[in-house]
Amino acid sequence: MSPDELVYLGILAASIPIGFLFRYPSPPVKQGAALLLGLSITIATCHVHALHSLVTVLGTWIIIKSSWRSAPALSLAWTFLYLLFFRLVTWFGLPPPTPFANAIQLLLTLKMVSLANEVQSFHLEKKQEVSSFSKSPVVGGLSQEPSLYDMIAYSYCYVGIMTGPFFRFQTYVDWLRQPSSLDLPGWVPCMLRLRLVPVYGALFLTANMYFPLAYVRTEEFLEHHFVFRLFYMTVVFFVFRMRFYAAWCGAEAGCISAGLGCYPEGALSKPGGGPTVNYSPDPESPVVYDFKTIQNIDPYNTDFCVKVRHGMRYWNMTVQWWLHHYIYPNSPFKAYALKAGWTMFISAYWHGLHAGYYLSFLTIPLCIAAESAMEASVRAKLGPRGQSAFDWVHWFLKMRAYDYMCMGFVLLKASDTVHYWTSIYFIIHIIALACILFGRLMKGGKRERKKSEMEEKIEGEKKEVKQEDVREKTE
Template sequence: MSPDELVYLGILAASIPVGVLFRYLSPPVKQKAALTLGLLITIATCGIHTLHSLCTVLGTWLIIRVNWKKAPYLSLGWTFLYLLFFRMVNWFGLPSPSPFANAIQLLLTLKMVSLAYEVQSYHFEKKKDVSSFSKSPVIGRLSQEPSLYDIFSYSYCYIGMMTGPFFRYGTYVDWLEQTDPLSLPCKAPCLSRLKMVPMYAALFLGFNYLFPLSYVRTDDFMEHNFFFRFFYMVAVFFVFRMRFYSAWCGAEAVCIAAGLGCYPQGAESKPGRGPTVQYSPEPGALVEYDFKTIQNIDCYNTDFCVKVRHGMRYWNMTVQWWLHEYIYSSAPFRAYALRAGWTMLVSAYWHGLHAGYYLSFLTIPVCIAAELAMESCVRSRLGTEGQRVFDWVHWFLKMRAYDYMCMGFVLLKASDTLHYWSSIYFIIHVVALVCIAVGRLMGGKKKEKKEEESEK
């Protein structure tokens, strides 16, 4: 493990027992303590680069204060333009930000845009309340506009600062205002989320040692046969998954230990979004709780769901909700594949400026178009047994597609990515284009995604 990864691990490990202590605090003390701890972590790991996150927060606060009606679009423009400056500071003679500053900046960007939308919704619903003389039933609406102190507290809350999960300001306020946090069932869910982490970590360390990414860039690697080169991307993506399974399960445990994102099951919470229905249990009724609001990874479904488009729902789930809610839903296209492409382009930009991100993310719409074509012209014409076989083949190709795209994500450079892809003859692109062509030749109608379902 690298020194940076050890720091991440140390912060995650320490945050779990600290979270338990936070459940003993009153709301004002909890808010102040979470802010103080978050600032200490930020300054200790980022140093002078803390100024980047500070500028982002102050800029968003100013936008909300000046023009709350247009704040969502202005904050999106502000935070994403600042990301560009953040990644090009060397051009201005400034020192490059640390990986920790980059992680904080990524999560903070999501928080600030979401906050602007929540404040806009608060004002709109407040106007409706005045005109109708009744309180709006909007789920998760704010009770008041956040102050500068509230925004700072949300931005620098120690929970999820570097590893996620993303959570809305409304979720943060609900956490502060929990009436009896010590009664919440946190221990069992926390241990349940942690029980697989040692295995994921061991698999990550073992396979990372056996299949180092650096080997792909060597001349010796290219001397191996096609099947070895093809298999290597399977191993690399496995290492990639184990790394994030470990980190995100640990990050969820941090939230659970502190009680963040704990809602009654009847509220039908979704990752990132939180409660989706009003839920008021009967007095004395037994209430069961869950932590779906902060669930960021579904390891089983990531590996075993059948479709490419479904695979995205179970990976980085809170961020996927953010992308669906604020980017996909307002995309300037109607076709599902094009809307997905637009969303993936924004996601690539959010991740960074490396060409590998764009090559990988923009391959996803091609794969989606291919699977839609084959579902429409082939699967729909098969019987039950034929569809079962089709789904197994579909799953195999889905996994190989993500193996293939992962190489661009980790190699980063366009030259390295294209060099590797060419060594396996751009096989996933070829298969996808063949599937699209076959679908058109067989007269399959393009299947559009009409449901506006949040990404999970």
């Protein structure tokens, strides 16, 4: 385990007991204390690179104050262009940012774009209320435009400052104003979220010890049998999952201990977005709470869901919500596959400039197209048992597809990624393309059969008409 990972682990471990202390103060004290602690972490880990995050916040604040109508588009352009500068600072003779500064900058980008959208929604709802003389039915909207201090406090709130999860400004405000926060659930859901973290951590350390990623780059690796080379990507993805399962479950526990993202179950909260319905609990019955708003990972469904498209829903769930609400709807394309490709391209850019990100993320739309083709041409024609068998095969291929794409994500360089994919003969790309081709052929065959059946039907109708004519003439 690297020194940076130990620092991350220490911050995560400390955030859990500290979180319970944040249930006591009043909103102003809680806001100030969370800001002070977050700034301390930022300065201690990023040093001078903390200025990058401050410039991002100030730029977004200027955009919002200048034009709230255009703020969503302008904030997205501003934060993503600054990300580019942030990653290329060495070209300008500046020192490279630390990994901690990179982590903070990534989460801050999500927060600033989301905040700009929330402010725009606030103004639009306010205008709608004035014109219609009725309260807006929108769920989870702001009650006022945030000040510069509010923006800075939200940006540097210590909760999940480097590890996530992402949460909206409204979620942050609800946390500050929680009534009776001491009565909200804490220890039980926190311990439930932490119960498997030691297992994930042990599996990560053990598997990483015996199957190091660096071995893939050696010439010796290519001397092994094809089956071994293929198996290696499965173990690498296993190590990758265990690492993030442990980190994200620990980050969620830090949110739970502080009470962040705690809403009644009746609010039907979504990861990242928060409540989706206006919920008023019955005062005579006990209220059951959940922390779905800050849930960032669902390990079981990540591993055992059937489809590639569903696998994304359970991985980095709060970021997936952000992409689904702020990137996917604004795609310049209309076709689903192209919109998905655009979203994956933006996600790859957000992660970094390494070619491996793009090779991996842009393989996802191809896999989605392949599974859609096979579902339409094969699964739809099978009975219950056949569909069950199809789903098991689909699940197996889904996991191998994610194994395959993970290699680009961790190898990073285009040469290393292509080198490994070449060693296993680009097997997932070939399978995906074969499935798409097979699906189209089956669809074409079905079209030809329909055409033939239609022609036979027309010929039959013509014969019946001729026979009727003959009978009429005979009579």
